[in-house]
Structure formats: structure tokens, C-alpha cells
Amino acid sequence: MISITEALDLIDQHAAKSPAQQVAALEAVGCLLAEDVASDIDSPPYDKAMMDGYAVVAADLASDSAELDVIEVITAGNVPTKKVAASQAAQIMTGAPIPAGADAVVMIEQTQMIGEARVRIEAPNITAGKNIMPKASSLARGATVLSAGKRLRPLEVGILAEVGRDHVSVVPQPRVAILSTGDELVEVGEMPGPGRIRNSNGPMLAAQIAAAEGTPINLGIARDVRQELTEKIARGLEADILVLSGGVSAGLLDLVPSVLAEHQVVQIFHKVQLKPGKPIWFGKRVVSGKTTLVFGLPGNPVSSMVCFELFVRRAIGLLAGRTENELRSAEVELAEPFFHRGDRPTLFPARWVNAAQRTAAPLAWKGSADLAAMAAADLLLQFPAGDAEYLAGDRIAGLVL
Amino acid sequence: MISITEALDLIDQHAAKSPAQQVAALEAVGCLLAEDVASDIDSPPYDKAMMDGYAVVAADLASDSAELDVIEVITAGNVPTKKVAASQAAQIMTGAPIPAGADAVVMIEQTQMIGEARVRIEAPNITAGKNIMPKASSLARGATVLSAGKRLRPLEVGILAEVGRDHVSVVPQPRVAILSTGDELVEVGEMPGPGRIRNSNGPMLAAQIAAAEGTPINLGIARDVRQELTEKIARGLEADILVLSGGVSAGLLDLVPSVLAEHQVVQIFHKVQLKPGKPIWFGKRVVSGKTTLVFGLPGNPVSSMVCFELFVRRAIGLLAGRTENELRSAEVELAEPFFHRGDRPTLFPARWVNAAQRTAAPLAWKGSADLAAMAAADLLLQFPAGDAEYLAGDRIAGLVL
Known part of the structure; x- marks a missing residue:
């Protein structure tokens, strides 16, 4: 099983910047400019x-x-x-x-x-x-006002408007399709019957994708039926990234891996030394020059949430051409002692004791199916593998939520 | 003329948290929850x-x-x-x-x-x-899972979905209408003729509003004609905040103040000791229990941008129920000496010399109509009124763009 670092390296190798695309300037905030923009006017046009x-x-x-x-x-x-x-x-x-x-x-x-x-x-x-x-002192006709590679802010939308551009070539926001799989899932608006649970990962992933500056495309729920999975996965592969929720553990009806293989999606890794989130699956499809990255996230809501923040968010950033660290990581100080037990590196929910001073305390935590307890979490602490006693004042890596 | 601090205090007095509203959970990210949300299920529903x-x-x-x-x-x-x-x-x-x-x-x-x-x-x-x-160890039927006042993250969208909520009562995103005024304005897609300029403030304000987590409503351009201004201002007053771009200086055809008065908009302040942005106008309308805040921003693009970041962004935050400081302010260190001349507190564009160490240097700057030069700016330095020589290493307040 590979480590978190090895998994991130593999994502870095396979997630390339998307080709440029013309988009409305108002939709381009946060995107990297993919062209040099020249002024078509003198501004001011007169003294x-x-x-x-x-x-x-x-x-x-x-x-x-x-x-x-x-x-x-x-x-x-x-x-x-x-x-x-x-x-x-x-x-x-x-x-x-x-x-x-x-x-x-x-x-x-x-x-x-x-x-x-x-x-x-x-x-x-x-x-x-x-x-x-004086005439042309702000903008001179033909002169470049914004260079390729610039990350667009609202300010640059104003500059683009000044030079007549309501559309512009940028590295576009990645389109990220979400497909929740599993016979046990019902829609959020339904009351789950015996053996059923609501599809909470779908909406949560859509919100996470939007927060990571991707464009979510919700494909809903696919039953564990080959025909339905085949059709919905085909649709999902039209996106830049397909995120599958559920269907990647070793269970009996996990048809997903075989359906992906039929669609020429090649596995890059399966399983990472990580808790929660071990069963994460990552693959890639390249057909007629079109690349789609595929993540299979565990169905467990907390695992899904953590795998998104660690891995999918990074891929979204890379496709969008961002180079800065996509993890909102922070080194924090433990406010109280903690005994961590586990054979895998663990992301453990914690709350700020003092956010400004970066001191945090682990939360009481029933385990990875307990999403509700996460509402109290401000960050996840990244404990290394192995049983160990931590003291108040010890420093540890954290991932801010 | 009042100071920046006095202006902010007046905004704080008049910008009250908006009434709660049911919105789709996916649209509620960033909003404050306005109800206690209880679980309608046990989760897990069984061991x-x-x-x-x-x-x-x-x-x-x-x-x-x-x-x-x-x-x-x-x-x-x-x-x-x-x-x-x-x-x-x-x-x-x-x-x-x-x-x-x-x-x-x-x-x-x-x-x-x-x-x-x-x-x-x-x-x-x-x-x-x-x-x-164990059954109900994550969610117990009837127990509160999220309390009013919680700021919703993608994680909480997942929790809401678990308890069957795809809509939820929140303090909604403020709706902010934008009306650009002035006979000199043409649409972005047009080539400005003699004496005309493109309406760059409209798109820039829309992008700024979205970045400030408001919902922009673009009313386009209104000519300096009473009838047209009257109709468009009436529409704008249906929003939570109306931002007028242009029309608030002392010019001959500045009909805006009189049209606002006809609509029962009461002036709270006009002009602030500030450069750029002095002519900013702020008022309020309360009719049949519905409050609309009105900002008149100078037509000059840089003034408009600065006034938005200083004042309108704060009002949006207050309506949304946020209490943390809405200004992305930072104390920075000057990387090089600078002579500042001016009788008003000035926001002067600067670039990071070293962002991690918070050292910045003022940019070459032709003045407040020069929006294009702002593309190089990472922040605005807030110099106090008066001519003064600053040395490398001097500390000064900054507003990060």
C-alpha cells in the first residue's frame, strides 16, 4: 500500500493543466489567464x-x-x-x-x-x-495590459471590461462529475427504509467541489446494476474529473472497477496508508486526446470528505494550473495531551483552542462513519502511524477545514 | 467630512443582520444557520x-x-x-x-x-x-445536530443531507443590485465613441460582490435621465443593497441624489476623508419594514474598487450576520523608502516583495483613474493624511486585494 506522499506524487504526475478555453469574464475570477490581453483603446481616450x-x-x-x-x-x-x-x-x-x-x-x-x-x-x-x-496614460492601444498566467481577480474583470473584453481565454475551472453508487442509497428528500441511507456524500461533494473552485456536475445515484453504472460512468467521463462515491472497497457487488476498465479507465493506485480513506482508488482515461481523471472515494462520509480534501482538491488545483499548495495545511500545537493509536497515518478531527495562536485539541470521536461529530471540527490533525503519546505543546501537522 | 472610522461606524449602525430565509443547502455554504437542525433519523439506523x-x-x-x-x-x-x-x-x-x-x-x-x-x-x-x-451513535432521532449561528461549510451540507434537509433556514447571502449611471457609459462589447467610456465598474462590482459572498444583480446602465433613473433605482431598491456607480459627485447632471430622495432614501453620509473615494455616498431606505442600504460609489474605477472593498464589503458581511473583521487587513513592512504626499488618508497600491514576511513596496501610480496599473497590485497601503517620509522597515496598515 502506498503512502499519502506517494499518492500525491502520482496525482501530480497525471493531473496536467487543462487546455485554454474562452469563458465569460465574470466566470473567470480565480482562473489563470491563458492569453496576453492588449488594450483596444487609449484610456483615457483624451486628456x-x-x-x-x-x-x-x-x-x-x-x-x-x-x-x-x-x-x-x-x-x-x-x-x-x-x-x-x-x-x-x-x-x-x-x-x-x-x-x-x-x-x-x-x-x-x-x-x-x-x-x-x-x-x-x-x-x-x-x-x-x-x-x-493625459490621453493613453492608463491604457495605450495595442499595449499588453494583462499577461498570460495572471490569476484573475475582480479587479482584472474591471480591466478586461475597460479593454472591451467580456470573454477571455483562461485555464477553465475543472468540471467535476459526481456519481454516488450503491443500492443502499436514497435521495436526501426521502426517508430511508430498512438497510438504506441517504446519499449525503453527493451534496457534500458538490459543495466541496464548488469550494475548491471546480464546477460540480451531479449525476445522482447509480444502483449496483451494470447497465446503469455503465451509462452514468460514460456521462461522468465527459467531465475533467469523475468522482465516484462508494463502490471501491472489496465488497461483493462492487461492480465499479470492472465497469471502469470497460471504459478504458486505467488504475493508477488503489488504497493508501491513511485513516480514514484507505480504500481510495485513482485512475485515468485518455481517449482521443481527452483525459479524464477518476477518483473512487470510499462511501463512508468522513472518508469521502477527507479523501476529497487531500486528493481531489489537489487534482482540481493542478488542472486549473495552480502551483501553490492546495492543502490548507498548518502546523499546530496540541493544547492537551493525546494518545493516538493506529497502524495508519490518521486524520483526526480537532477544534481550535486558540485559532490565532494555532493551538488545537482533538475532539471526542466515534470513528469514521460519524460525520455529525465533524461539525465541531475546525481542522484535521495528521497523526503518523503507530501508537504514541503526545504531550500538550507538541507540534503536529493539521489540515484546516 | 467624516473619517474612514466614522464612516465604518455608521455602516455598522445601519447594516443589520438580514431576516432568515429557506434556501437550498447547496446554496447555503458560507451562510449562518438560522435554525437548530434536529435529526429525523437514527444513524446508523441499526448496528x-x-x-x-x-x-x-x-x-x-x-x-x-x-x-x-x-x-x-x-x-x-x-x-x-x-x-x-x-x-x-x-x-x-x-x-x-x-x-x-x-x-x-x-x-x-x-x-x-x-x-x-x-x-x-x-x-x-x-x-x-x-x-x-452501534445504532444511533452518530445521529439520534430528535437530537440537535447543528445549532443556529453555525456557519455552514461543505461538511455541514453533508450532515444536513444525512438528516434529510436539502433546504435550510439561514441568514441569506445579501442581494446586491448594481446600477451604473452616466451618459458617457457604453457597454463592454461596444467601442466607445468620442467622450464615451466603457462601463467597467459594472462587471468589476459584480465580481467583487460575488467574491464578498453576495449575490450580484446587474441592472446595467442608466442614462442621466430622470425617468430612466427613477425606474432602475426602484428596481434596485428591491435588493438588500443598491450600489450606484457614478452620479454622486457635485456635477451638473448628477440627478441621482434627488431621485434617491424621491424614493425615500435618506442620506447617512456623503464624502469621507479618503483618497481615492472621497465622494462616496451612503444612505438607507426603510419602507414597510423592508430595509435597503444604498451606496453611491464614485464613477472612477479605482475609487469604485476601493470604496467597495472598504465599505460595501463590510455591509455585505454585516447583513450576512458575520461578525469577524471583513477587511482582509494586514500590517506590513515597507521594503523601500516612500514619500507620501496628500491631505487625505490614502489607499496606495503596492506589491508584495515577500508575501510570507509581509514586506511590500508601493507601485508607480498615475492616480486614481489608472485601473490598469492596479493589476500589479497585491494590496493597498493605508497612508495617513499629511506629507510624510517613510523609511524601509516602517510598519503600515494594508488591505490585501
Whole structure:
């Protein structure tokens, strides 16, 4: 059986960055830009007023005050029609083009109308260029404004909009299909009869995928019937990643491995030295140049949750072209002593005693089928294999939930 | 003119937690639970096998090995039909109910079939309860599994699914309407003619709202025409927050304040000691018990971006019932000397020199209309008002983008 590290290395080898795709800019936040984006405009397209006020000839204000003739009112969205000469001014609004002749803007708070078309100005330090943003000083036509590889934030959506781009080429969010398998599963809205349980892993995985910046595609429940599994797995393989919940332990009706093999999915590993989550299965399908990664997660809800956070989240990040560590890992200090017993490395739920100081205490924990107890967990502590006594103050790796 | 702190205090006074609402569990991630959720089932609903293997009478394995008659095969989703007596075993799969009479499960790896219906077991330490999860040990019918006030994570979506809840009462994501105003604006897909600019604030605000865990509602562009503004503002006031972009400076055609007044929106503050972002406007409308907060953001893209991050993001958090600090603030160390000039507190774009060590350097910066230069910014440094020389190593507040 391989170790967690070996499993992660295998995922790293097989999860390559997805090909670029055009997506709506608003859907591209968090994605890596896959093209250099150039401006199609000069911005500002003209020398622009940075303030509401009066466009003036700076030389008129050499003595810090003047009375000027107002020759025009230029609102945002309109263009000046007159040239401003000495002793003249044009009233102007923020964003409007500076009229010819003017070389500075005096803000309205420093002015006072003293007649129908005459303004008195008291304003020190008015020099050429004051309160004017020169043409093309923000964006120059043809110049690259965003380079390939940039991770897009809301700010960059604004920049893309400025240069006319409501769609853009990015490394897209991975599409992750979820298929819950097992005759024992009923939908969340149903009351489970004898021997049945609700499909809680499906919705939980969908929420985990969204939180990991993947796009979940829920294929629902497949019974342990070859025909149904075959059809739904075929649909799931159209995604970038197919996550199967259940069906990968050594049980009698676990048809999943044979159906995957029929679909040309090749096993990369099965079982990892890990508790909970040992039965995890990972494989890959490459058909006509299209690659799909396949994870088989244990049906047990806690195992499913942990395997997703450790392994599937990493694969989603790699497909999206991210290189930073996808694990929200933290070194924490035990707030109280703990005896850990187990022959496998174990992820054990814990709560923050003091989140800022990174001190944590293990929770009372009935075992891996006990999802409800996890609501109290802030993180998982990663205890190494072997029985060992830990003391308060010991440092241990943690995975923040 | 009020300070940033005074403005934030006023927002805190007026932005109250939204009333609870039923939403789909998958849409509720990040929201605060507004009800105590009780389990409607026992989980497991029966004593359950934790392993694939054989359900046995533990006493039969007192000597660590035994040969037993296999009386039945119990798959997940089926119920046992026979009682296991001494010297008998039932083959069982993970998740299946333990048959009457059996009190332990031996995992399949410790067993070997030695005939049509006979199994040999070599397994030390098999005591009563081994590999069995007792009925109701995870969830007990009627017991609270999640308490009001809990912030929902993907994990809690799984727990909700276990107790049959695909909808749940939460403090909902605030709905935030965006209305861009101004005759100078054209849509992103258009080439701006003379005196026009693209509406970059609309898409940027939509992306910022989504990143702040609000639900953006884009009302598009309203011309500086009373009728159009009146209609669109009326629609925007149906949201929890209305964000107006542009139209709040002292310009001639700034009809917005009067249209807001007609709609019974009361001004709370106008203008904050801040650069960029001084003209920000904040108000509130309470009609028939429905409250809408209204922000008027400056049309300048950088001012709009900064005002959103400082003020609107905080209001979204408060409506959503969050109490932790909504500002992604950090104290950083200047990596190089900097002379800051200005009569207002200024948010100045900077880049990380070393993000882990929190050292940052101000960017070259043409001023507040220069959104494109912000793509290089990792954070905004918050310089106090006044001209001052800062040295490398000086510590200063920052707002991470």
C-alpha cells in the first residue's frame, strides 16, 4: 500500500493543466489567464478632467486668483465645442474631455459664479496638467495590459471590461462529475427504509467541489446494476474529473472497477496508508486526446470528505494550473495531551483552542462513519502511524477545514 | 467630512443582520444557520458493519482462530434474514446491518473460504463490538445536530443531507443590485465613441460582490435621465443593497441624489476623508419594514474598487450576520523608502516583495483613474493624511486585494 506522499506524487504526475478555453469574464475570477490581453483603446481616450470644476489656462492663475468668462459647459459624455483662450474657462465635469486651449482644471470648491457666465477662482498652485489625466496614460492601444498566467481577480474583470473584453481565454475551472453508487442509497428528500441511507456524500461533494473552485456536475445515484453504472460512468467521463462515491472497497457487488476498465479507465493506485480513506482508488482515461481523471472515494462520509480534501482538491488545483499548495495545511500545537493509536497515518478531527495562536485539541470521536461529530471540527490533525503519546505543546501537522 | 472610522461606524449602525430565509443547502455554504437542525433519523439506523468481512459471535474467536459455517450473505442495502448462532458467521459488507446474534465483524482480509459455505478465520483481539458502529451513535432521532449561528461549510451540507434537509433556514447571502449611471457609459462589447467610456465598474462590482459572498444583480446602465433613473433605482431598491456607480459627485447632471430622495432614501453620509473615494455616498431606505442600504460609489474605477472593498464589503458581511473583521487587513513592512504626499488618508497600491514576511513596496501610480496599473497590485497601503517620509522597515496598515 502506498503512502499519502506517494499518492500525491502520482496525482501530480497525471493531473496536467487543462487546455485554454474562452469563458465569460465574470466566470473567470480565480482562473489563470491563458492569453496576453492588449488594450483596444487609449484610456483615457483624451486628456480628461479628474475633478468637477473649470478647465482653464494655468497661466491665468499665476497670481492664485482670477475672474474668467465661462464659454461653455462640458458634461461627461459630451465633447467640447470651443477653444479656451486666455481669461476664459469652460465648466467641466469629472471624466469630460479637456477643451483645446485649456491646460488645467480648477476644482469647483475653489470657484464661485459671479454672473451668468463669469466665475471667480481662488486657487493656489494651478500649474499645467493640474487635475488632468493625459490621453493613453492608463491604457495605450495595442499595449499588453494583462499577461498570460495572471490569476484573475475582480479587479482584472474591471480591466478586461475597460479593454472591451467580456470573454477571455483562461485555464477553465475543472468540471467535476459526481456519481454516488450503491443500492443502499436514497435521495436526501426521502426517508430511508430498512438497510438504506441517504446519499449525503453527493451534496457534500458538490459543495466541496464548488469550494475548491471546480464546477460540480451531479449525476445522482447509480444502483449496483451494470447497465446503469455503465451509462452514468460514460456521462461522468465527459467531465475533467469523475468522482465516484462508494463502490471501491472489496465488497461483493462492487461492480465499479470492472465497469471502469470497460471504459478504458486505467488504475493508477488503489488504497493508501491513511485513516480514514484507505480504500481510495485513482485512475485515468485518455481517449482521443481527452483525459479524464477518476477518483473512487470510499462511501463512508468522513472518508469521502477527507479523501476529497487531500486528493481531489489537489487534482482540481493542478488542472486549473495552480502551483501553490492546495492543502490548507498548518502546523499546530496540541493544547492537551493525546494518545493516538493506529497502524495508519490518521486524520483526526480537532477544534481550535486558540485559532490565532494555532493551538488545537482533538475532539471526542466515534470513528469514521460519524460525520455529525465533524461539525465541531475546525481542522484535521495528521497523526503518523503507530501508537504514541503526545504531550500538550507538541507540534503536529493539521489540515484546516 | 467624516473619517474612514466614522464612516465604518455608521455602516455598522445601519447594516443589520438580514431576516432568515429557506434556501437550498447547496446554496447555503458560507451562510449562518438560522435554525437548530434536529435529526429525523437514527444513524446508523441499526448496528452497522464498519468493514467488509464476516459477522461473527466474538466468543467463537476467543482463541484467535475458528472455522465457521456461513449461513447468509448480507450486502449493503439488504437486511439479514437469519440469526447467527455460535460456530456460525454471515458474510457482510461495509454498511450492512449486523444480523441478530452476531456481535463483531472480522475483516475479509483475515478470512479464507474453505468450502461452499465455510470460512476459516485467523483474527486476534475480536471482542464484542469490534468493527460495529452501534445504532444511533452518530445521529439520534430528535437530537440537535447543528445549532443556529453555525456557519455552514461543505461538511455541514453533508450532515444536513444525512438528516434529510436539502433546504435550510439561514441568514441569506445579501442581494446586491448594481446600477451604473452616466451618459458617457457604453457597454463592454461596444467601442466607445468620442467622450464615451466603457462601463467597467459594472462587471468589476459584480465580481467583487460575488467574491464578498453576495449575490450580484446587474441592472446595467442608466442614462442621466430622470425617468430612466427613477425606474432602475426602484428596481434596485428591491435588493438588500443598491450600489450606484457614478452620479454622486457635485456635477451638473448628477440627478441621482434627488431621485434617491424621491424614493425615500435618506442620506447617512456623503464624502469621507479618503483618497481615492472621497465622494462616496451612503444612505438607507426603510419602507414597510423592508430595509435597503444604498451606496453611491464614485464613477472612477479605482475609487469604485476601493470604496467597495472598504465599505460595501463590510455591509455585505454585516447583513450576512458575520461578525469577524471583513477587511482582509494586514500590517506590513515597507521594503523601500516612500514619500507620501496628500491631505487625505490614502489607499496606495503596492506589491508584495515577500508575501510570507509581509514586506511590500508601493507601485508607480498615475492616480486614481489608472485601473490598469492596479493589476500589479497585491494590496493597498493605508497612508495617513499629511506629507510624510517613510523609511524601509516602517510598519503600515494594508488591505490585501
